[in-house]
Amino acid sequence: MVHNYGNIECRDAVLAWDAQEPAYDKAGQLLTRWDGRTFKTHPVTGEPVPDEAAQVPQWRYVGARQAAWPQADFIVGNPPFIGAASMRAALGDGYVLALRGAWPEVPESADFVMFWWHHAAAASRVRAGAAHGADYDEQLAADVQPAGGAGGVVGFLCCSIAGMRWRAPMAGVPSAS
Numbered sequence: 001m002v003h004n005y006g007n008i009e010c011r012d013a014v015l016a017w018d019a020q021e022p023a024y025d026k027a028g029q030l031l032t033r034w035d036g037r038t039f040k041t042h043p044v045t046g047e048p049v050p051d052e053a054a055q056v057p058q059w060r061y062v063g064a065r066q067a068a069w070p071q072a073d074f075i076v077g078n079p080p081f082i083g084a085a086s087m088r089a090a091l092g093d094g095y096v097l098a099l100r101g102a103w104p105e106v107p108e109s110a111d112f113v114m115f116w117w118h119h120a121a122a123a124s125r126v127r128a129g130a131a132h133g134a135d136y137d138e139q140l141a142a143d144v145q146p147a148g149g150a151g152g153v154v155g156f157l158c159c160s161i162a163g164m165r166w167r168a169p170m171a172g173v174p175s176a177s
Contacts, residue, residue: 018063031058064098
């Protein structure tokens with residue numbers, strides 16, 4: 001049973017903004033993208049393919065900045081994994097531009113989850129004795145040390161897929177078996 005202590009927020013954990021507005025190109029046309037969910041049947045192969053008519057607006061994030069987190073002794077999370085190459089398709093150009101602009105210290109090659117990891121690592125560095133951890137799959141192992149886990153930060157990873165081995169061994173992190 002979870003009690004309502006008024007300390008759980010439903011919001012973006014890595015990006016805050018003042019306003020979200022539709023994005024337009026230089027000619028004043030609304031920018032759109034595929035909705036990521038709607039498919040149609042390909043006339044030749046019969047396979048499902050993205051329906052280019054299913055469009056959603058692109059957004060511009062005004063006043064985008066790193067999201068503020070409350071002070072905490074422990075940070076535990078299960079942020080979504082969205083690969084760097086898939087971020088624009090999944091989140092939209094405007095969000096990704098705002099995210100990367102707000103977090104210049106996170107490498108361009110970083111997956112979405114690394115913004116959460118970097119935020120948690122920074123919060124742990126600021127608060128003596130604080131720790132952070134998250135439930136990740138094997139994909140993150142090689143990326144976490146260079147992008148956010150260095151600098152004496154107390155943090156841990158746990159593998160969520162039974163039988164999965166970490167791609168690269170990390171000091172203090174047991175391999176799943």
